[in-house]
Amino acid sequence: MAQDPRITPIIDPGAEAARRRRGRSWAILIVLLGLCALFYAITIVKMAHF
Amino acid sequence: MGVEAGERVPSFDMVQEADYRDWIALLKPRVMSLVVFSGAIGLLVAPGHLNPVLAFTAILCITVAAGACGAINMWYDRDIDAIMRRTQNRPIPTGRIEPAPALGFGITLAVGSVLVMGLALNIAAAAVLALSVCFYVFVYTIWLKRRTPQNIVIGGAAGAFPPVIGWAAVTGSVDLIPLVLFGIIFIWTPPHFWSLALWANDDYRRAGVPMLPVVAGAKETRRQILLYTLVLIPVTLVPYMLGFSGRLYGITAAVLGLVFLERVYRVITDRQDAEGNSLTGDAPARTAFKYSILYLFALFGALAIDRMVG
Numbered sequence: 001m002a003q004d005p006r007i008t009p010i011i012d013p014g015a016e017a018a019r020r021r022r023g024r025s026w027a028i029l030i031v032l033l034g035l036c037a038l039f040y041a042i043t044i045v046k047m048a049h050f
Numbered sequence: 051m052g053v054e055a056g057e058r059v060p061s062f063d064m065v066q067e068a069d070y071r072d073w074i075a076l077l078k079p080r081v082m083s084l085v086v087f088s089g090a091i092g093l094l095v096a097p098g099h100l101n102p103v104l105a106f107t108a109i110l111c112i113t114v115a116a117g118a119c120g121a122i123n124m125w126y127d128r129d130i131d132a133i134m135r136r137t138q139n140r141p142i143p144t145g146r147i148e149p150a151p152a153l154g155f156g157i158t159l160a161v162g163s164v165l166v167m168g169l170a171l172n173i174a175a176a177a178v179l180a181l182s183v184c185f186y187v188f189v190y191t192i193w194l195k196r197r198t199p200q201n202i203v204i205g206g207a208a209g210a211f212p213p214v215i216g217w218a219a220v221t222g223s224v225d226l227i228p229l230v231l232f233g234i235i236f237i238w239t240p241p242h243f244w245s246l247a248l249w250a251n252d253d254y255r256r257a258g259v260p261m262l263p264v265v266a267g268a269k270e271t272r273r274q275i276l277l278y279t280l281v282l283i284p285v286t287l288v289p290y291m292l293g294f295s296g297r298l299y300g301i302t303a304a305v306l307g308l309v310f311l312e313r314v315y316r317v318i319t320d321r322q323d324a325e326g327n328s329l330t331g332d333a334p335a336r337t338a339f340k341y342s343i344l345y346l347f348a349l350f351g352a353l354a355i356d357r358m359v360g
Contacts, residue, residue, distance in 0.1 A: 023070050024073075027070035038110070042104070046170075
């Protein structure tokens with residue numbers, strides 16, 4: 001069937017889902033890196049106390 | 051691929067996948083500010099010194115645990131959240147996050163924050179943190195919230211734990227002073243929350259949540275606000291009377307308390323109908339609610355400053 005040129009999707013739901021997934025992945029990466037840095041700092045502080 | 055004539059084009063509303071902001075919303079970030087502040091005050095006023103990294107870790111654990119409580123609360127209350135206008139756009143009622151992952155998220159954060167607190171700080175702080183999470187989830191959310199108009203009174207204890215946790219993180223124990231700070235937040239919660247509930251109880255009425263104005267009426271709620279405020283003022287003076295703080299805190303607490311009492315007096319004498327419903331759009335209750343937030347921040351801020359300069 002020919003595509004009606006008058007109807008154009010404003011938002012591609014696939015692209016929107018991918019954008020959200022990408023945002024989530026970045027957020028998880030940032031949280032994980034933050035936790036690594038925090039645990040590293042805690043270890044250094046704890047070791048300095050002993 | 052294109053779109054055929056007559057075919058429905060999915061809009062933003064039809065895309066139900068959650069993004070990271072929905073997961074953050076599960077943590078009730080607005081509720082966190084008081085938790086972070088009062089936890090930090092517990093750390094600051096406690097005798098002793100804590101390494102800044104460990105102090106940051108303690109506050110982070112308190113914050114994350116509070117967020118976990120929010121997520122578990124949203125999981126449990128998803129039925130009434132869908133009814134109440136204020137909450138119907140939350141991630142679970144809108145379907146952006148399924149209930150089971152929300153619960154898993156909350157439990158993971160709660161367990162993680164208690165473990166990190168225990169490993170990085172001490173067992174006492176971790177134990178009080180675990181107790182506060184259990185109290186909020188089991189006593190307030192699951193047991194009391196839908197059963198009694200005293201839900202806020204006893205449930206308020208859950209929000210009163212952070213200074214005790216902060217204190218325990220520094221000292222490794224729980225003393226009389228952190229219990230007084232606990233008492234201040236505990237007694238402050240009912241007048242603070244009921245000032246809001248006086249003018250925002252339609253949602254609770256619709257959802258069948260027995261908040262005091264819904265069950266006992268506005269007149270009784272006003273009376274209870276006054277009673278708790280009258281008890282609150284002397285309790286805030288206990289740190290000064292015990293010699294834990296100096297005159298700066300004592301005078302500040304007295305002045306802030308008297309202003310709070312004046313605001314509450316206006317709530318009592320607001321123009322009302324026979325049932326005690328406001329004829330002024332609850333303007334005095336709105337003022338008292340806003341002041342109650344400022345009151346607690348100023349009171350605890352004065353205590354911290356007094357301890358630092360004293």
